[in-house]
Amino acid sequence: MITSQSNSKIKEIRRLIHDRKARDQSGLFYIEGLRLVAEAIQMRAKIEALVVAPDLLSSSFGRELIHDAATKDLPIFEVSGEIFKSISVKEGPQGIGAVACQRWMEIEMLQLAPGDQWIALDAVQDPGNLGTILRTSDAVGGKGVVLLEHSTDPYDPTALRASMGAIFAQGLVRANLEQFADWKTRSHYSVIGTSGGVKCDFHHAEYPDPLVLLMGSERQGLSARHLELCDQVVAIPMVGRSDSLNLAVATGVMLYEIFNHRRDIRKG
Amino acid sequence: MITSQSNSKIKEIRRLIHDRKARDQSGLFYIEGLRLVAEAIQMRAKIEALVVAPDLLSSSFGRELIHDAATKDLPIFEVSGEIFKSISVKEGPQGIGAVACQRWMEIEMLQLAPGDQWIALDAVQDPGNLGTILRTSDAVGGKGVVLLEHSTDPYDPTALRASMGAIFAQGLVRANLEQFADWKTRSHYSVIGTSGGVKCDFHHAEYPDPLVLLMGSERQGLSARHLELCDQVVAIPMVGRSDSLNLAVATGVMLYEIFNHRRDIRKG
Structure with missing residues (x-):
């Protein structure tokens, strides 16, 4: 059993929690709590x-979780x-955590089937917003999030907590704007933007299927580009x-509007 | 000019920022930044x-703000x-703040005119959620928030920041559940609850006017009571x-659904 703060594994975990660079370089992250660990295992996170x-x-x-893990030859650090x-960054630590591998998709590989919906977020800064958006995307059956330009990290502990486990079910893509533009040009998928400065009311719009919500x-x-x-x-x-909404709220309102439009069309 | 950390006014402001009890007892709060202070003055906060x-x-x-304040005989602490x-709790402090009076309404005084909409929140815990809900309520033309039971403080710095100034435009009521029940019984206003465990789909429901969204x-x-x-x-x-949404997102989705229903009815 590890009882020393200077143990190298403990130091590494601490870096994974607090230091984005350590997460980026290793491609790993740390999750904590029964619910998140169970979700990670069930969703076959590595x-x-x-x-x-x-x-x-x-x-x-x-x-039981630990017993199962032991039968799968997963290393267990006591x-x-x-x-x-x-x-721990959680109140009432439950005594279980995991080091897991981040899962990213290349934008070139991103294909949308009928019914699919992705969200592209430009330079999202608040990890709580990002986690909340993953949670809402999961709720409406969305497939994942494309993070454009320099954005916060979905594997930040605050984002992980706000995602309530949706991080394991949602796809994640990182791209700069030019990569996104190239992908859009080649794939011809529909991109729907949201901006305060336009006339088209979100409730009276039509929503193509599949789509990317930007x-x-x-x-x-959103910039002119x-x-x-x-x-x-x-x-x-x-x-x-006010002339704006919180980003996670605006995204949630858009996602449910699209969800309702699709349901209305199916109903006829 | 005050230059000492031990100045009694500075100590009082620090307590107003960090200590809810100090806010509750004094009925005061502290805001910071050009936008919030300007909004407070414009909305005639005391x-x-x-x-x-x-x-x-x-x-x-x-x-200019300070010049106006001086002509109104407002005390200014340099x-x-x-x-x-x-x-300061803000990045890039702008050098202006204010101590202002909290504004609460008694639930007995709460009357709803046609078109009015209030939100009742049961024991909301996260100040960011509460501030964000005030911001969204303002955006849809809602009148304010009833805080039921023991909830977080809308005058907490995180709530103030998340409200983006909407705190000054929205009504605030505190009540326990029995006071709310009495008010509802006497006033006969419609209360619409949101719960995952029911069959009525929010998109197919009808929304009375005025209403309280619980x-x-x-x-x-929501409990059985x-x-x-x-x-x-x-x-x-x-x-x-997932079987739930973030509270601020769920409230935003409900508020815009009601907003759209009302618009659709007006359109016929």
């Missing part, structure tokens, strides 16, 4: 090792409760004092 | 004093840039792995 604090792991569900708590960043919205890439740009009307 | 760091205040808009930064807490959803108070309970369908 797990490098389980981290277990037997003192803290009280649930039989947790013990750590003291004190060590586990010291790396959302601007928290601060900037982004708008050029869109087959259609719609606006969510606002009648109050 | 301001006790402006806090200004001349070294940091570079914008002419900021200087502080050093160092002191201002030390109390949302459960992040963790618990809450559901009893509703004239109708609707569900937002989810087709993915």
Whole structure:
């Protein structure tokens, strides 16, 4: 059992939690808690090792998880409760965590089947927003998120927590704007943008199938270059004092509008 | 000019930022930044004093604000840039803040006119969610939020920031569930609840006017007692792995669905 803060594995996990560069370089990330670890296993995320604090792991569900992992020859690091708590970013640590491999797709490989929907986010900055958007995308049956330009990390602990496990079910693509533009030109998929400055009301628009929903960043919205890439740009009307919505809310409102439009069309 | 950390006014402001009890007892709160202070003044929030760091205040808009405040006999505390930064919770402090009075309504006074919409939130815990919900309520022309039971504080700095100034335009009511139930019984206003466990699809429901939208807490959803108070309970369908949405997203999706229904009815 690991009981020392200076153990190299503990130090590596700490870096995976707090340091994006360590995550980017290793292609790994750390998740914590029964729900996320169970979700990762069920969704066949590639797990490098389980981290277990037997003192803290009280649930039989947790013990079953570990038993299963042992039968699959997954490495298990046992750590003291004190060590586990010291790396935990969760209230009420449950004594189970995992180091897992990030999963990214190349944009060239991205193909949309009928019914598919992806979200492209330009330079999203807030990991809570990104995680929440993954969670909502999962809820409407969306396939994943394309992160354009320099964005926050979906494997950041705040994003992971906000995604509520959807990170394992959603596809992830990173691309710069030119790569995205090339892909769009070659593939001819429909891109629908959202911007406050246009006349087309999101509720009266028509939504092609499949589609990519393009959302601007928290601060900037969509630039002229982004708008050029869109087959259609719609606006969510606002009648109050504010001229914008929170990005995760705006994306959620758009996703459910598209979801409803599709259901209405199927109903006829 | 105040240059000492131990100045009693600076200590009081620090408590207003970090300590809910200090806010609850004094009925005051602290806001920071040009946009929020300007919004507070414009919306006639009762301001006790402006806090200004001349070294940091570079914008002419900021200087105008202070000039206007001086003509209105508003007390102005000048502080050093160092002191201002030390109390700031914002990146790139703009050198202007204000101590203002909280504004609460009694639930007994709450009356709904045609077209009005309020949101009742049961025990909302996350200040970011609460601020974001205020922002979205403003965007759809909603009137305000009723905070049921023990909830987070809309005057928490995170909630203030997430509200993007909507806090000054939205009504705020605090009540326990029994007070809310009494009010509902006496007033006969329609309460629409949202819960995952019901059959009525939010997109196929009808929405009375005026209405109160009742949302459960992040963790618990609506209890049986809450559901009893509703004239109708609707569900937002989810087709993915997750069985819930982020609270601010779910509220935003509901608010825009109601907004669209009302527009569709007006259009005929």
